[in-house]
Amino acid sequence: GQNIDQPTEMTATEGAIVQINCTYQTSGFNGLFWYQQHAGEAPTFLSYNVLDGLEEKGRFSSFLSRSKGYSYLLLKELQMKDSASYLCAVLAEWGAGNMLTFGGGTRLMVKP
C-alpha cells in the first residue's frame, strides 16, 4: 500500500510565499502529481515530477526527492484565488498498470 502525508490546513498572506509539503512511502514509484481543487469543483492538474529536482511553472514550483520520499509545492506571490485545497498524489505500480493515490489534501487559506 501507500502512505501519503500532507498538512491538513495552512494559512498565508496575499503576496507571500508558501510551501506545502508531502511525504510518501510506496513501492514501484512512477511519479508525483500536485493538483489544485477549489471547494465543490474538480481537481485540476498543477505539476508532475518523476525525477529529483525542481520543476518551475510560473508562480508554482514543485520539488521531488525520491530517496527521501518527499515533495513540496511552492506558491509565490500568493493571490486570493489561490485559496483552495492542494492534493499530492503518487503514481505507483498496481496490478498490470499504475494507480494514482491521493493524499488527504492541504487546505490553503490566503488572507489579505
Add this chain to the structure above:
Amino acid sequence: EAQVTQNPRYLITVTGKKLTVTCSQNMNHEYMSWYRQDPGLGLRQIYYSMNVEVTDKGDVPEGYKVSRKEKRNFPLILESPSPNQTSLYFCASSFRDRGVHEQYFGPGTRLTVT
C-alpha cells in the same frame, strides 16, 4: 471542447435502489477511473480501466461495479446503494501511452443515499 462529463451531477436516492452514474470523455483517452471524495479521507480510487474491456479494482471497490464497453464511456454502477456510499464522485481520464498520466476530472456527482 475537450472534457469529461458526468451525469447526474446531483442524486438523492434510497437504500437498495440500483443506480448508474455515467462518465464520458471526448479526448480518446485509454485510461479512465472513478474516485470518491470524503471529508478527511481525500480522493480514493474505486475502479480504473486501462482500455476497452480492461478494468481493475482500486482502493475501495466494494459495493461498486464498472464496465468499459466503449472507449469513451465508463459508467459506475451501484447495485444496492447504502448510506455509507454517500459521497462526492469524480470520474477521470488520461492517455496511457506517456509516462505523465495527467488526469482530467469530470465535474463530480454528489450522491446522497438515505
